[in-house]
Amino acid sequence: MKFGRSWLPAHILAWLYAALLVVPLYYLLVSAFKTNDQIFGSPFSPPASLSPDNFGEAFSSAHLGPAVVNSAFVTALALALTLALAVPAAFAIARSEGRLGALVERVFSLGFLVPTFAALFPTFLLAAGTGLFHTRAFMVLFLPATAMPLSVVILVQFMRTIPREMEEAARIDGASTFAVLRHVYTPMCMPGIATILLLNFLTFWNEYLYSLVIIGPDPEQRTVQVALPTLKSLTGTDYGILTAGTLLTLVPVWVVYTVLQKRMQQALVSGAVKM
Amino acid sequence: MPTLSPAPDGTSVRLPAPPTPWPAAATRRTQGGVVLAVPALVWYLVFMVGPLVAIFVIAALHWPGMLQPISFAGLGNVRTVLDDPVFWDAARNTATQLVVALPLMIVAAYMLGYYVAQRPPGHRALRYLLFIPGLISTPAKAMVFYAVLSPDGLLNGGLEKTGLGSLTDAWLASPSTALACLILLDVWSGIGFTAVLFAARLGSVPDEIGEAAQLDGAGHWRAMWRIHFPVIRDFVGVVTMLQFLWTLFGSAQNVLLLTQGGPGSSSTTLSFLVYQKAFIAADLGYSQTVGVVLFLAGLAGLLTIRRVFRQNY
Numbered sequence: 224m225k226f227g228r229s230w231l232p233a234h235i236l237a238w239l240y241a242a243l244l245v246v247p248l249y250y251l252l253v254s255a256f257k258t259n260d261q262i263f264g265s266p267f268s269p270p271a272s273l274s275p276d277n278f279g280e281a282f283s284s285a286h287l288g289p290a291v292v293n294s295a296f297v298t299a300l301a302l303a304l305t306l307a308l309a310v311p312a313a314f315a316i317a318r319s320e321g322r323l324g325a326l327v328e329r330v331f332s333l334g335f336l337v338p339t340f341a342a343l344f345p346t347f348l349l350a351a352g353t354g355l356f357h358t359r360a361f362m363v364l365f366l367p368a369t370a371m372p373l374s375v376v377i378l379v380q381f382m383r384t385i386p387r388e389m390e391e392a393a394r395i396d397g398a399s400t401f402a403v404l405r406h407v408y409t410p411m412c413m414p415g416i417a418t419i420l421l422l423n424f425l426t427f428w429n430e431y432l433y434s435l436v437i438i439g440p441d442p443e444q445r446t447v448q449v450a451l452p453t454l455k456s457l458t459g460t461d462y463g464i465l466t467a468g469t470l471l472t473l474v475p476v477w478v479v480y481t482v483l484q485k486r487m488q489q490a491l492v493s494g495a496v497k498m
Numbered sequence: 499m500p501t502l503s504p505a506p507d508g509t510s511v512r513l514p515a516p517p518t519p520w521p522a523a524a525t526r527r528t529q530g531g532v533v534l535a536v537p538a539l540v541w542y543l544v545f546m547v548g549p550l551v552a553i554f555v556i557a558a559l560h561w562p563g564m565l566q567p568i569s570f571a572g573l574g575n576v577r578t579v580l581d582d583p584v585f586w587d588a589a590r591n592t593a594t595q596l597v598v599a600l601p602l603m604i605v606a607a608y609m610l611g612y613y614v615a616q617r618p619p620g621h622r623a624l625r626y627l628l629f630i631p632g633l634i635s636t637p638a639k640a641m642v643f644y645a646v647l648s649p650d651g652l653l654n655g656g657l658e659k660t661g662l663g664s665l666t667d668a669w670l671a672s673p674s675t676a677l678a679c680l681i682l683l684d685v686w687s688g689i690g691f692t693a694v695l696f697a698a699r700l701g702s703v704p705d706e707i708g709e710a711a712q713l714d715g716a717g718h719w720r721a722m723w724r725i726h727f728p729v730i731r732d733f734v735g736v737v738t739m740l741q742f743l744w745t746l747f748g749s750a751q752n753v754l755l756l757t758q759g760g761p762g763s764s765s766t767t768l769s770f771l772v773y774q775k776a777f778i779a780a781d782l783g784y785s786q787t788v789g790v791v792l793f794l795a796g797l798a799g800l801l802t803i804r805r806v807f808r809q810n811y
Contacts, residue, residue: 226618229718233613238620240610241627244690247642248630250652254645266652312538319532327535334542340747340769341793342549344776344785345556349549368545371538404534429635432751436777451637452755455644462645469641476633484626 255467262462280461281454281468286442290450291471297359297434297446298427301366305374305423306416308367313378314404318390328379334372343436350437357439359446365437366427374419381415382408421479421486428476447472553793556786563780575787585788587763588771591677592746595767596799599681599745603688604738610689611696612722628694631687636748640755643683644670676757676765683752684745692737699733700726735807742799746792768792 226234254262255277256270282288316328346365347356355361389407398406409416431448438444440453454461454468560571579585614621614628631639646652647669654666669675703726711721727734750769753759759766759774766774768788775785 237610237613237624240689241624244627244630247646251642263650263655266655308538308541311534315532315535323532327539337546337550340750342553345549345552365545368541371542375538431636448635448637451641465641466645469638472638473634480633
């Protein structure tokens with residue numbers, strides 16, 4: 224009863240937009256198994272065969288193999304570093320009662336308003352100055368800094384809900400500050416840690432502009448997001464290979480999304496809400 | 499994974515100084531604590547704030563290339579930039595992009611989010627699909643668009659097939675449509691993701707509000723704009739700010755991947771101009787002067803958006 228006839232235009236518009244999202248993806252999927260002739264001749268028909276030739280070709284012509292390894296390397300290490308920096312910082316801010324803690328928290332929450340893209344060239348100079356230009360190592364160090372405001376603010380929210388009595392009990396047993404962090408706070412804010420891991424996994428894996436400028440085009444160092452667009456110029460208009468390569472870069476994100484859909488939506492939503 | 503139960507004594511009602519029987523432990527706690535925030539803070543200052551400050555310094559330098567001698571230019575770069583017609587083209591394109599994309603995206607996403615939040619049939623599947631653009635990287639999105647809009651791509655193929663061959667165009671390489679394509683890409687990918695954010699926020703608005711409105715005979719259109727919108731007004735403001743920043747600063751990536759700013763300067767945006775002057779034209783002072791302009795525009799935009807969406811009930 225609630226969704227009467229007056230809702231019909233809304234149903235149509237909502238699903239029309241959903242179709243606009245799905246159709247290009249469907250096109251991407253079927254084109255990955257076709258040749259150019261088949262793509263232009265019958266763009267929407269299912270592929271005649273599921274031959275993995277395009278994937279193999281995309282893999283070799285854009286050197287996607289090392290690129291995937293590089294992306295995984297950068298993403299994993301940057302995530303580890305993000306946690307190593309953000310968890311103690313959030314712990315400190317959540318427990319502090321003084322002015323200083325409030326000031327530090329303010330610095331991080333203002334960080335939301337500093338757009339990551341703004342300082343591309345100075346960051347490039349920094350990479351050159353530290354001798355880490357054209358290396359993945361600089362991205363491993365740099366990406367956690369971009370993630371710091373969001374990660375710290377989300378973790379602080381979680382840690383503030385942990386009752387003080389937990390810490391006091393641990394203190395009576397002689398626990399040091401570090402032991403309190405490790406054995407009381409970290410286990411209790413696992414949902415918060417999972418949230419920032421998911422959020423940052425997405426941003427780090429998908430990062431493009433900085434990786435392009437700082438890691439550069441060397442196939443041994445570059446990430447998948449930098450390797451992918453080279454399929455456009457390398458192969459001219461071989462859409463089969465281009466779409467196959469695009470699909471390959473989407474696989475890790477897709478797997479994580481489908482397995483952890485609920486948690487990931489919550490993570491991204493909380494990312495925007497906690498500003 | 500342990501589930502987190504909120505503290506029975508919420509932090510907001512906690513006494514300012516809880517009486518602890520171990521005052522020594524309490525002081526040690528506060529002092530030992532803040533030190534732990536230092537590494538994160540240093541990291542943040544070195545990699546984010548430092549480069550940001552450097553923009554303003556470089557903007558005052560005459561620096562015609564990485565290996566060239568540097569000299570102080572003062573406000574000279576500002577004059578060069580303001581005299582350059584390309585800058586004004588870029589400023590106009592960025593303004594067009596924001597004025598067209600932002601309202602379209604936010605209004606459509608709010609309505610779509612409201613629709614999903616009412617839990618119509620199939621809302622779960624819809625939620626799953628709407629989220630897709632939030633997952634796909636910028637290069638992957640651009641490649642999808644490239645495959646659709648290139649001269650022998652999906653759109654032209656479709657037009658040929660349906661006998662509208664005369665309407666085909668080199669969409670990304672035509673001065674009249676290149677910018678429109680970039681705006682379309684922003685709107686296409688922005689609506690879905692933003693709608694999921696709005697749906698999640700609307701989901702936490704008490705049902706009674708909507709029910710009360712229905713009893714009063716308000717239609718859904720009125721309920722959507724007159725009742726729910728004011729409740730989540732500040733949240734809409736926050737999301738608008740985010741989209742504003744992404745559009746203003748992030749457009750360099752799409753421009754770089756799809757049109758390279760061309761043809762001519764018809765799809766050059768301010769953020770692409772920063773990139774192009776730094777890494778292609780090697781005019782570093784110019785590039786960072788535009789960076790300063792962009793930064794100030796971002797600040798002005800944020801303050802304006804905040805003012806417009808200030809909670810006023």
